[in-house]
Amino acid sequence: MGSTVATGRVAGKVAFITGAARGQGRSHAVKLASEGADIIALDICEDLPFAHSPHATWADMEETVRLVEAAGGRIVARKADVRSREQIDAVLAEGLEAFGKIDVVIANAAAIAYKNVLDITVEEFEATLDVNLHGVFNTVQTPVRHMIERNEGGSIILISSGVAYRATPSPDYSAAKTALITFARALANELGPNRIRVNTIEPGYVLTPALDNDKYGERTAELLGREPFASREEHRAAMWDQFKPRNMLPVGWVEPEAISNAVLWLASDESRYVTAEELKVDAGFADKSA
Amino acid sequence: MGRVEGKVAFITGAARGQGRSHAVRLAEEGASIIAVDICHDVDLIAMPLATREDLEETVREVEAIGGRIVAREADVRDSAQLEAALADGIAAFGPPDIVVTSAGVVPFVPFPTMSEATWRTTIDVNLTGVYRTVKAALPSMVEAGKGGSIVFISSGIVFRGGGLVVDYASSKAGVVGLMRSLALELGPHGIRVNTIFPTNVLTKMLDNEVFGAVVSNAVNEGRPFESREQRVEAMRGMLAARNMIPLGWIEPKDISEGVLFLASDEARYITSESLRIDLGFGGK
Ligand SMILES: NC(=O)c1ccc[n+]([C@@H]2O[C@H](COP(=O)([O-])OP(=O)(O)OC[C@H]3O[C@@H](n4cnc5c(N)ncnc54)[C@H](O)[C@@H]3O)[C@@H](O)[C@H]2O)c1
Ligand SMILES: NC(=O)c1ccc[n+]([C@@H]2O[C@H](COP(=O)([O-])OP(=O)(O)OC[C@H]3O[C@@H](n4cnc5c(N)ncnc54)[C@H](O)[C@@H]3O)[C@@H](O)[C@H]2O)c1
Numbered sequence: 106m107g108s109t110v111a112t113g114r115v116a117g118k119v120a121f122i123t124g125a126a127r128g129q130g131r132s133h134a135v136k137l138a139s140e141g142a143d144i145i146a147l148d149i150c151e152d153l154p155f156a157h158s159p160h161a162t163w164a165d166m167e168e169t170v171r172l173v174e175a176a177g178g179r180i181v182a183r184k185a186d187v188r189s190r191e192q193i194d195a196v197l198a199e200g201l202e203a204f205g206k207i208d209v210v211i212a213n214a215a216a217i218a219y220k221n222v223l224d225i226t227v228e229e230f231e232a233t234l235d236v237n238l239h240g241v242f243n244t245v246q247t248p249v250r251h252m253i254e255r256n257e258g259g260s261i262i263l264i265s266s267g268v269a270y271r272a273t274p275s276p277d278y279s280a281a282k283t284a285l286i287t288f289a290r291a292l293a294n295e296l297g298p299n300r301i302r303v304n305t306i307e308p309g310y311v312l313t314p315a316l317d318n319d320k321y322g323e324r325t326a327e328l329l330g331r332e333p334f335a336s337r338e339e340h341r342a343a344m345w346d347q348f349k350p351r352n353m354l355p356v357g358w359v360e361p362e363a364i365s366n367a368v369l370w371l372a373s374d375e376s377r378y379v380t381a382e383e384l385k386v387d388a389g390f391a392d393k394s395a
Numbered sequence: 396m397g398r399v400e401g402k403v404a405f406i407t408g409a410a411r412g413q414g415r416s417h418a419v420r421l422a423e424e425g426a427s428i429i430a431v432d433i434c435h436d437v438d439l440i441a442m443p444l445a446t447r448e449d450l451e452e453t454v455r456e457v458e459a460i461g462g463r464i465v466a467r468e469a470d471v472r473d474s475a476q477l478e479a480a481l482a483d484g485i486a487a488f489g490p491p492d493i494v495v496t497s498a499g500v501v502p503f504v505p506f507p508t509m510s511e512a513t514w515r516t517t518i519d520v521n522l523t524g525v526y527r528t529v530k531a532a533l534p535s536m537v538e539a540g541k542g543g544s545i546v547f548i549s550s551g552i553v554f555r556g557g558g559l560v561v562d563y564a565s566s567k568a569g570v571v572g573l574m575r576s577l578a579l580e581l582g583p584h585g586i587r588v589n590t591i592f593p594t595n596v597l598t599k600m601l602d603n604e605v606f607g608a609v610v611s612n613a614v615n616e617g618r619p620f621e622s623r624e625q626r627v628e629a630m631r632g633m634l635a636a637r638n639m640i641p642l643g644w645i646e647p648k649d650i651s652e653g654v655l656f657l658a659s660d661e662a663r664y665i666t667s668e669s670l671r672i673d674l675g676f677g678g679k
Contacts, residue, residue, distance in 0.1 A: 381677070
């Protein structure tokens, strides 16, 4: 790629994305890069003992880097844990060194224990909040200070979930994801005068490694009261049939790119007056009578 | 390649204001436009509505950017008029993929003196008018079997109390119920139904003497303003305080960007969504 002037719907912007090694985070990185943005990416690239499913690996992050560069973007990608302000700030310092500013923040990293309210321990409950709520606070505070100082506004996007609107058997995850909505509203109100917009996206079901893995397959079989799935394909087909009746549109899940389209719109100046908004990308999941 | 290339958009209230802006923006991104507007005033609505010249200006602006448009006078209170206008549009471009309901009125009357006739007029245009618009467009959309995107224009007032708008707020909230149930019913056809909630937009709906009197009562002790400039400045101060981003209003094009996003395939999995484009008004 030559050093031509970037074009696209977010040309010249710099976006900071957490949980960017795979799944939706990777998709956001590639989409924003293809529309002209530079990317600062981090991911823990390591499993967490309390978390139900395996997390991304460094090889996953290398693939994100490859795809962003193939889309014509520049990227600073590092291994870091959103529970650590120190680690986040170190990545941001490198990102600022490379690109000079931060216009967009996408708090996407998340972990989940997948346990019922009677089984989950308070330690596990706290561990989920640590990543999904405190981790988001950690992710946004330093960039917000930078944005206020720079005085050119900004767009902060928190990835919440459709579980904020409908019951699911994951009390830890539901509590953290719902808290993001009121957190965003408070933040939007405080930062409005600085033209910093704060919005949440509530995805419905998205087929990413968070669902598409063997451990989640075991959990699905358990919840459905049936014997283990013979293959990943069988698990996927069962999930599609399980989720589809919960959506208004006749699909079981949406692709990561569908979420990225919403991220792109909120990141771009097309939505310059949109703040404190809850944007559902969910095939009608939240509003459907169960 | 535009973001709604080859699609057909049916837009009500398209002679001026936000509706005109949607027509131009969607045309810019490759859609053909079927535009309708009443183009005359309505009994019991004190503020002037659009004119025939306004609708002609929309046609001119769409064509100036190379777009295609069929524009007709039609009242959303009259199904036959809507169907006739659509028939002309469908003959030219084929069935609509996109429907945008922007036609609306607001009488700004205090509740104690509001007549039932005024209440009925507002509901008839803003709520039943939306029902009629969808009713008129739907058969051809379902028959075409290509899915579609319906975008209602409600109002941020649904989330917060406002003065002199009991009829208007009720009509705009009704649209939300209509959206959810319709989204559920039309989901199997791949037809998505979403609603946008604008904060204030400085169109003729606010930039007129009827709303000017409301502002004057609120912030100028009922004394008339000496000029339009003075009126607009008073309006700005009064309205900015209600928004998280402290501006008085946004531009029609900000709503058009939301319409474009929801109308495009980028939003192919978004349905029953309440999209606020409102400077944070609804959450403040
Ligand atoms: N997949 C769905 O159905 C679904 C539905 C609604 C919301 N979401 C949300 O979407 C977002 C993206 O999830 P996904 O579906 O792409 O799943 P994913 O598991 O593929 O992605 C999450 C990423 O976060 C990383 N991560 C976990 N803990 C971290 C930490 N402490 N520090 C840094 N990185 C960490 C993981 O390594 C992983 O790469 C999450 O916030 C999730 O809660 C997902
Ligand atoms: N301007 C604002 O501050 C604001 C705020 C929130 C919501 N809205 C909504 O946005 C939409 C567009 O309003 P606008 O700001 O462009 O105002 P506007 O008055 O410029 O546009 C409304 C259009 O609807 C047309 N119309 C009225 N009654 C009609 C009927 N019976 N049949 C067909 N057409 C009819 C009018 O002639 C006019 O062209 C409206 O639904 C309005 O309620 C406006």
